[in-house]
Amino acid sequence: MKRLLSGSAALGAILVCALGAPHALAQQPEVVGTAPADAPAAPARAAPEGLSESVAAVVNDDIVSTYDLGQRMRLLIATSGVQPTQENLPQFQREALVSLVDEHLQFQELRRVEKEQKIDIVADDNDVNEDIDDMAKQNNMSRDQFLAYLASRGIGADTLRQQLRAQISWGRWIQGRYGSRLRVGDDQIAAAQALLAAQASKPQYQIGEVLIDANRVGGMQQAMAGAAQLVQQMQQGAPFPSVARQFSALPTAANGGDAGWVSPGEMPPEVEAVLEQMRPGQLSQPIQVRDGVYILYLRDKRAGGSAELVNLKQAAVALAQGASADEEAAARAKLSGLKPQIKDCATLEATAAKLPGVVAGDLGEAEVADLAPQFQDAAKKLKVGEVSDPIRTSAGLHLVAVCARRAAGGGIADKEQIERRLRGQQLSMIARRYMRDLRNSATIETR
Template sequence: MLSTLKVTGRILATVSVIALATAGMPTAAFAQEAPAAVQPDIAEGVSAVVNDDIISSYDLVQRMKLLILTTGFQPTQENLPQLQAEAQRQLIDERLKKQELRRVEKENKTTILATDPEIDEVIAEQVQGQFKVTPDQFYAQLAQQGVGRDTYREQIRIEYSWEGYMRGRYGSRLRIGQDQIKAVQKRLSDAASKPQYQVSEIFIDNARVGGPDIAFNGAQSLIAQMQQGAPFPQVARQFSAAPTAASGGDAGWVSPGEMPPEVDAVLDSVRPGQLSAPIATQDGVYIIFVREKRAGGTTSLVTLKQAAVTVDASADQAAVDAASASLEKLRALKPTCADLETKAGQIPDIVAGDMGEMEVSGLTGGFAEAAANTPDNQLSATPIRTDVGVHLVMVCGKRNAGGNLPTPEQIERRLQSQALDLIGKRVLRDLRMQATIENR
């Protein structure tokens, strides 16, 4: 039965922005630079009511502070409404989840909500992995900024318990067929010849935030925060509605066709290390961070080292022959990729070094022929003359670009995770529709 969604008004906290003191901050905690924090200047009141469960203004300000501290968000008078709205949405969703978990516990006479020891273990892993601090250091930093440890613990408890409940109730019912796995394998195999991008993503859901305009403006604000130093993974964990939020937005390596068409259209224009502009899609807005690019699987890549003797372009043939003779002395020492530099150092005038990995098609002159025809861990058969010297090339590895395709087991786990995420969103959507929610 659909119940009435009551909106009686939105409270906007009056806040002032103060600098976050850095004294005593644990190394690498929260952000590279200390973010700003909000200091509430409001009387205690009610921010929202969810099925008679009250969210106080104190709860709201605590969550706002937690978002700031864990993401590096720099609050201003302009972006405070976005921050408050996100904090309120999180608290409402968590109340709905907790109410549902309590209902199921009572109905089935079981325990679903995680115990304190379980949460201690989860938090220890998270804060050490994300912020490089111990739980005690983390709690101390929260306390220093007026955030109670229960504010963070309750957020983690509900999300961890909800994920466990979803897996327990629906995970065993999910059947990922071999036809689905084979379809993904074929798509990935076909895409292996295309350029690939290692990306992280943030997705702002239109339906969750109240429409496409709000989502787009919110994405712009998050980009501005990250350009000022807010770490992408922390922002993704708190603000993204994508399944990858739990892993800091890490979507791994993707090829054209794996993401929405609007995202595919801009992937190639974003250089490694850059953020995209907001990308509007039918369901929401994406922010993409391209960490690395690589060529398609049909491109041959080779890792090379070289040994060379400097010879000017104007040098006579005798000088070239002398350089070649020195290089043949190096060949006689039977060097490998592991000791080329060491053995080259035993012969005067020879300098050896790493050329790195490159596309064979991008090499010129004798280097391309040498890279294509020289066996691994051996020097090229003949010296290569260039304007700067005489060279021998050593091949230290060859591969096709694109990397290894995931195993069927990895594909199955990914499909299960995606399916569970969709189920969780549908269950939460139904809970919202059935609930009486008053925003004040």
Template sequence: MGLMRYSTGAALAALLLAGSAYGQTAQAKASAAQTSVAQTSARPAAQPSLQGPAAGAPNPAAGDTPARPAAAQPQFQLADGIVATVNDKIITGFDLRQRMLMLIASSQIQPTEENLPAIQQAALNALIEDRLKNQELSKFADQLKVTDQEVDEEIAQMARQAGATPQAYIQFLEQGGIRPETFRENLRTEIGWSRLTGGRFGSRARPSPLQVEQELRRLNAAAAQPQYLIGEIYIDAARVGGQQAALNGARQLVQQIIQGAPFQAVAQQFSAAPSASARVPGDAGWVVKGSVQPALQAVFDQLQPGQLSNPIAVDGGVYIIYMRDKRDGAATSLVSMKQAMVELPETASEAEVAAATAKLETLRQGLTCDNIMSQSRATAGVTYADLGESDVQNLAPQFQQFARTGEVGAVSSPIRTPLGLHLVAVCGRRVGGPDVPTHQQVENRLRSQNLQVLDRRYLRDLRSDALIEVK
């Protein structure tokens, strides 16, 4: 799954990168959106009002330069006592402060009186899950032990990805008030958990050939529909104390993203959607028109590339949508065909055409895509050819009508061309379009999605069985 499985460490690495991985795809295509973003960045006092479908746009420069945590220390105080217990494991005020600092540094959210409760809740949820993970990992201590050397190697790899040395990477953490020991233990837990879930669910997460083929057909058919390249953040109401709390938290996140917090870092730390664990956090990919809830579709239709939505309330939570790009459907009709043919010059007599027609009509009875080759070769004067897969528009004009209307498996009546008489069989049909993924790409994506679902279900079950007390 790569480095992105280690959420806090990867987000901090992204923070140090010289450019944002999200890249703001849409800005290259929408100069108007660029102007809007530039104005938002240059004049924070004139930020867009949080009314209507669009709240503004993410700052394209966010993440271009490392933040300086020491210059923006969050002002919050928490008691050092026990703030929660998970079974027999405690979470202290110190633990909670450390996790809040990690979350603030990695997401570049500026702590305010309004958003500190949401930050604290997100940090506490993460700590509770860490305790559950560690308790489960302890059952497999011998098989899943993560060594100091492995943690060092992971930090070194993250530092390389960020264009920094391991020493500079650790120093960056310390400047933000994060103890290296705390960060290392967090990373150790995530490495061990990734191994546990990968080993436990690896075979179950692998999609079947039928699932891959169905997804490919769906994607091919969707190529003809309008599509939206979406970034998403989903706040799960059940995890943050209710729908109103989710809505309030989402409003704060929208303001922070407009002010410069990188969308992908915020998604990674706050979103409950599966895309939060994607290679590019928050990336939901291309979404087909009509495949989402009506409340989301209405916003998709109104947002322009480069714009960020206001919070969108749905059953169970709240969405924030970043419209990265849009495109119209641009599908091509692809058909696979085979033919049986009697060669006849254009100068052939009516009698010769009639004889060839009778021969092909007789052959046509019981002809299928599977037996057309053997039946053609067994009939004197008939030749066989596999025409392969072609765009219907590129076929000979005489074949195009049947190629468009014939059902898969159907065989045409004899068709006259300058070369002769033909029987053509439609042996496959699909819709192709721009950026249609390969079979392997679809399989990899489905496997990753399945693994994320199984991972979250595993944690959910552990949480439901645990005795959790928040002080």
């Protein structure tokens, strides 16, 4: 890529355009369901009366105006949930400019293909309107209300339409050109199944993910700096899904970064090392990997598939560790008489409450391996609904009932799920390489 850098002379004008109403932007509610940032740029449009316009970039002779750049910055701010500050405005400008440059490259490539192959690829207005209707519905609005909402924040409808038109068109082209050619072999699926089976006993993680593509934003240093700013904004309240939709280079960006449940072996080693140390509800610091920088949000964590979970209830008589043999015998006789009266878990507590000195309660769900040694044997042997004989602990005597039993984890993905996941990963890699090649062969001048 031939890229001629000539400073940021237009930044002042762009900031005026992007932040004409900073207080309104800072207080707006989250807008969900927006497209990922990699979508096509509109042709240069006339700036509003009284607002000067200049050239922000030239992409193979196509012009990106400062008005287009300011509009895209507004859209990013409105849809990412990140509050604009003097510190993060350069990041918004950089992301907006990169997106617009990529979109021009995508449109140029699509027009070339359409001309050569005499096919229609670029999405029409009906396709774009369907996406806008979906976005409006997610925000409990009609299309007109949603566009009016954006207009009230200084965002023209054409800005959103062009972003969506590029996203739809480029996705359609990548899927059409490469989707039918991708072949996920049985050996690949078998290898993935073997890996998942080998890791089944380890914890699984439900995560949200963002990847800042270093090649796309100008290098690893830029990616790390941008990721650090996004982490700071999310710690201050910016919604993770909105940030993922606008900044992530992964396919999960369209779903707000939701990657579902992942097992060890499915993520880069650097990412897994951090996941192992996180607790549900935590947001990671930037994690550098080969192609960029990850940000993780750990939604939940569960035990591995080989672990056994039981739900227990108990009826107990308090008994000091040094109680006499007569006291222990009396307590044992009381619980032994209670046991046949307990018909099921649902009535255990009510039945036990009829006997003075007996305390009953729900012990909740736990891994069998984590139970007190005295309870483990009973938890392993009892069927669901069965009640143990009295069990002696340092606190007293206990009747334990197993109310439910299940294997931990979510099971190993079937062949179809694994094939779909592998195809998605391959298609995403192809799309990123395609864009890298377009950038490298382009002449791009930013001013």
